[in-house]
Each structure stands twice: as C-alpha cells, then as structure tokens.
Amino acid sequence: MPARISWIDNMKAIGIVLVVLGHTKGIGNTAAQFIFSFHMPLFFFASGLLLKEEAVKNETAQFFVRQVYRLVVPYTFFWLVSYSYWIVSRHFLSQHGVTENAQFWLEPILGYFYGTGEFLFINPVLWFFSCLFVTSMLFHFIRKIAHNSVVVIVLVLSGICGVALSKLLGFRVPWNVDLALIAVLFYGTGHLLRPVLMSRQGIAKWRSEYAVIGMTVAAIAAVINGRVDMNNMVFGNILWFYIGAFAGIAGVLGISMLLPPSRLAQSVGRNTIVIFPLHVILFGVFAGIGMLFLELPREFKDQSAVWSALFAVAAILFSVPLAYFARQTAPWAIGESRVLDDVRMNT
Numbered sequence: 001m002p003a004r005i006s007w008i009d010n011m012k013a014i015g016i017v018l019v020v021l022g023h024t025k026g027i028g029n030t031a032a033q034f035i036f037s038f039h040m041p042l043f044f045f046a047s048g049l050l051l052k053e054e055a056v057k058n059e060t061a062q063f064f065v066r067q068v069y070r071l072v073v074p075y076t077f078f079w080l081v082s083y084s085y086w087i088v089s090r091h092f093l094s095q096h097g098v099t100e101n102a103q104f105w106l107e108p109i110l111g112y113f114y115g116t117g118e119f120l121f122i123n124p125v126l127w128f129f130s131c132l133f134v135t136s137m138l139f140h141f142i143r144k145i146a147h148n149s150v151v152v153i154v155l156v157l158s159g160i161c162g163v164a165l166s167k168l169l170g171f172r173v174p175w176n177v178d179l180a181l182i183a184v185l186f187y188g189t190g191h192l193l194r195p196v197l198m199s200r201q202g203i204a205k206w207r208s209e210y211a212v213i214g215m216t217v218a219a220i221a222a223v224i225n226g227r228v229d230m231n232n233m234v235f236g237n238i239l240w241f242y243i244g245a246f247a248g249i250a251g252v253l254g255i256s257m258l259l260p261p262s263r264l265a266q267s268v269g270r271n272t273i274v275i276f277p278l279h280v281i282l283f284g285v286f287a288g289i290g291m292l293f294l295e296l297p298r299e300f301k302d303q304s305a306v307w308s309a310l311f312a313v314a315a316i317l318f319s320v321p322l323a324y325f326a327r328q329t330a331p332w333a334i335g336e337s338r339v340l341d342d343v344r345m346n347t
Contacts, residue, residue: 004266004270005198006259006260006261006262006265006266007253007256007257007259008046008049008050008256008269009261009265009266009268009269009270010255010256010257010259010261010262010265010269011042011046011252011253011256011269012046012268012269012270012272013264013265013268013269013272014252014255014256015039015042015043015046015252015272016268016269016272016275016276016316017268017312017316018035018039018042019035019039019040019043019125019276019279020275020279020312020315020316021035021308021309021312022035022036022039023125023279023280023283024283024301024302024307024308024311024312025301025302025308026301026302026303026304026305026306026307026308027305027308028305029227030223032227033222033223033226033227033228034218034219034222036222036227036228036229037218037221037222037225037228037241037244037245037248038218038244038245038246038247038248038249038251038252039248040128040230040231041183041186041230041245041246041248041249042186042248042249042252043128043272044132044135044183044184044186044187044190045186045187045189045190045249046190047132047135047136047187047190048139048186048187048188048189048190048191048192048194049190049191049193049194049197050190051136051139051187051190051191051194052194053194056139056140056143056191060140060141060144063136063137063140064137067133067136067137068133069332069335070335071129071130071132071133071136071335072129072130072133073332073333073335074129074273074277074333074334074335075115075126075129075130075133076112077333077334078123078126078129078277078278079112079120079122079123079126081277081278081281082108082122082123082126082277082280082281083108083109083112083122085122085281085284086108086122086123087105089284089288107121108120108121108122113174114172114174114175115127115130115174115175115176116130116172116173116174116175116176116179117231117232118172118232119172123277123280123281124231124280125231125276125277125279125280126277127176127179127231128276129277130175130176131175131176131179131180131183132183132187133175134175134176134177134180135180135183135184135187136187138158138180138181138184139184139187139188139191142154142155142158142184142188151188151192152192155184155185155188155189156185158181158182158184158185159181159182159184159185159242160238161181162178162179162180162181162182162183162184162185163182163235163238163241165178165181166178166179166182166233166235172233178233179230179231179233182230182235183230185242186245186249189246197253208254208258210250210251210253210254211250211251211252211253211254211255211258212251212254213247213250213251214247214248214249214250214251214252214253214254215247215248215251215255216247216251217243217244217247217251218244218245218247218248218251221240221241221243221244221247222244224237224240225237225240225241225244228241228244228245267320268316268320270323271319271320271323271324273323273334273335274319274320274322274323274326274334275315275316275319275320275323278315278318278319278322279312279315279316279319282314282315282318282319283301283311283315286301286311286314286315287300287301
C-alpha cells in the first residue's frame with residue numbers, strides 16, 4: 001500500500017467536516033453560506049488531484065470499468081442502505097405519529113435511475129457519486145481529444161456553458177450531466193495542478209498568508225453572492241461563484257499543508273466515501289432517538305450550533321468504524337475491491 005500523504009488526508013478531513021456541518025441547520029445561514037460556497041468544488045478538485053496521469057492515458061473502456069467499480073457500485077450500495085432506512089424509519093415514525101407516508105415506495109427507485117439530488121430525496125447527497133462518475137468520464141474524453149493549454153480552454157468554456165445551461169433548462173438532466181459541465185472545471189484543475197502540488201517545491205510555496213487570503217476572499221464572495229448549492233444548480237453570480245470556490249479551495253489547501261500529520265485526520269480523510277452518504281442517515285437516527293425516547297421537540301436539532309456540532313461529531317465518530325468494518329468485510333461496497341486490480345490502471 002502506498003504511503004499516505006498527510007496534507008491530502010488533512011484536506012479531505014477538513015472538507016468532509018464542512019460537508020457534515022453544512023447539512024446541519026443550527027450553524028446559521030451565514031456559516032452555511034460560507035461553507036456551501038466552496039465545500040463541494042473542493043471535493044471535485046480533490047478527486048481530480050488524486051487522478052494519476054497514467055489513468056488518463058488508459059483506454060476508455062478500462063477507465064469506464066474502473067469508475068463504475070469506484071463510484072457506481074458505492075452509489076448503488078449506499079442507495080440500497082438509504083432506501084432500506086427510509087422504508088423502516090417512515091413506517092416506525094408514522095406509527096408514533098411523527099410523520100406521514102407521503103411518498104410512494106416506487107418514487108425512490110425511479111430517483112436512483114434519474115440520479116439527481118431532488119429525486120434522491122431518501123439521501124440527497126448521493127448526487128455526488130453520479131455527478132463525479134459523469135465528471136470523471138467527461139474529463140477523460142477532454143484529455144483524449146485535447147492537450148496542454150487547449151485542455152484549460154475547454155475546461156473554462158465548459159464551466160461557463162454549464163452555468164448558462166443551468167439557467168436555460170427548466171429541468172435537470174439525468175445523472176447530473178448538466179452539473180458535470182461545471183464540476184469538470186474543478187476536477188480538471190485539480191488534476192492539472194497535481195504535478196506541482198505533489199512536489200516538494202509546490203508544497204513549500206504554500207504559506208499561512210495564502211490560507212488566510214483564500215478563506216478571506218471566499219468569505220467575501222459568499223456574502224456578496226449569497227447561497228450557493230451545486231446539488232440544486234444554484235450559483236448566483238457566475239464570477240463570484242468561481243472566485244469564492246477557487247479561493248476556498250486555495251484556503252483549505254494552505255491550511256492542510258500547514259497542519260501536522262495526525263491519525264485523526266488520516267482516519268477521517270481516508271473514510272470520506274463512507275462518512276459522506278452515511279451522515280445523513282445517522283442524523284435521522286439521532287433525531288429519531290431524541291424525539292421518541294428523550295421527548296425532545298421535533299426541531300431540537302436545528303435550534304443551536306451546539307446541537308449541530310454534536311450531530312456532526314457523532315456522525316463522523318460512528319461512520320469511521322463502520323467504514324473500517326466495510327473495508328474488512330465488503331470492500332467492493334466502498335469502491336475498494338480486488339476486482340479493481342484486474343483492471344490495469346492506476347488512479
């Protein structure tokens with residue numbers, strides 16, 4: 001197993017903490033606005049950063065199979081987990097008068113095949129898996145037909161056209177094909193910067209002032225631009241959206257490279273693929289326990305930043321051991337399978 005790079009673990013750990021916190025309502029609109037301005041662009045950037053150049057050069061069929069195992073299989077697995085939880089929880093809660101059976105049981109199944117957030121209401125964050133799959137394939141095709149500076153031009157044009165398309169269409173394209181046009185700009189940037197960031201010279205260039213400047217610019221952009229929500233194709237002003245997103249990415253990179261290695265960051269960073277879809281389910285479990293057994297009001301979890309922090313920490317703490325369990329018993333479920341070794345690629 002190759003040695004882990006501590007600043008990448010730090011970056012992924014920071015990113016997933018922001019994602020989990022962003023899905024709590026007690027942190028307030030201002031904090032959520034800041035987090036949403038760059039937290040998902042950061043994950044697309046990180047995915048591109050971790051894509052090795054050798055993978056891009058492989059045949060399309062090989063790359064496709066690899067991405068199916070790494071993304072579509074986990075998407076399917078976590079959808080099944082989410083659907084099972086949805087069936088059980090809505091029945092249990094309805095029996096206690098907490099909620100009603102509003103949706104037909106077939107609706108989530110149709111949502112799985114459509115693959116966008118609003119149709120994936122049983123676990124909206126699953127949109128990232130389908131979108132990242134399409135995004136990675138799109139970037140693969142771009143690299144196949146274009147090279148060097150031409151790739152940069154295509155990525156920028158894709159980012160602009162993607163935002164414009166989101167304003168023109170009155171519907172969402174299945175599997176986030178429309179959103180992938182925007183996400184590929186962050187994904188491609190991460191990959192193109194890989195040689196620099198992975199080198200010692202590249203790391204040495206990052207200083208604390210870059211982290212501070214990046215976070216400051218991201219905060220200013222968030223205040224000016226308003227709430228951004230990639231899942232629902234809400235970007236506000238296109239210029240401020242990209243300024244805020246890339247500034248936030250730069251800020252997190254700077255912070256990640258300044259932080260020392262830690263086992264905690266390694267555990268969290270390594271298991272983002274499990275924390276990401278499971279934290280939504282765990283939020284529901286925690287809320288149900290509070291309402292049914294502690295007799296707390298229905299909106300208790302949204303009433304303060306304290307509850308938000310507790311929910312976030314608890315969700316991460318519960319997810320990490322579950323991730324290790326999955327890795328030992330069913331690695332295929334989280335995109336880590338020996339089958340991948342038969343596909344002669346490095347990603």
